[in-house]
Amino acid sequence: MSAEPDRDLFGVAPPPAAGSKAALAAKGYARRPGSGPAGETCGSCIHAKGIKIRSGRVFYKCEIIKHRWTSGPGTDIRLKSPACEMWEPEEKPLTETHKVG
Ligand code: SF4
8 A cells, every 4th residue: 555645644645844835825724725636626615714804805714724814815715726635515616706604
């Protein structure tokens, strides 16, 4: 039995190295984007949430790391980002215009 080079024996991808570009860019994601099922995105994940602010703009965040959310862009996610290993299917995949609440 062999694991994929970037995953451990349990199929879990390691987090990006501390301080690496990937780690800095992926603060809003529960796990490394792209470590989840192929073809899926944050937009089709039940954990992606839209936060609407007074101006009407919507920011998207991952509910799994809600305890780390900031009010800034550092913990935002992109709905088009490839899914991470914590991805779970949304019953009805939503678009950016519908995924608020
Ligand atoms: S795929 Fe889901 S669990 Fe992973 S970062 Fe995106 S919204 Fe969060």
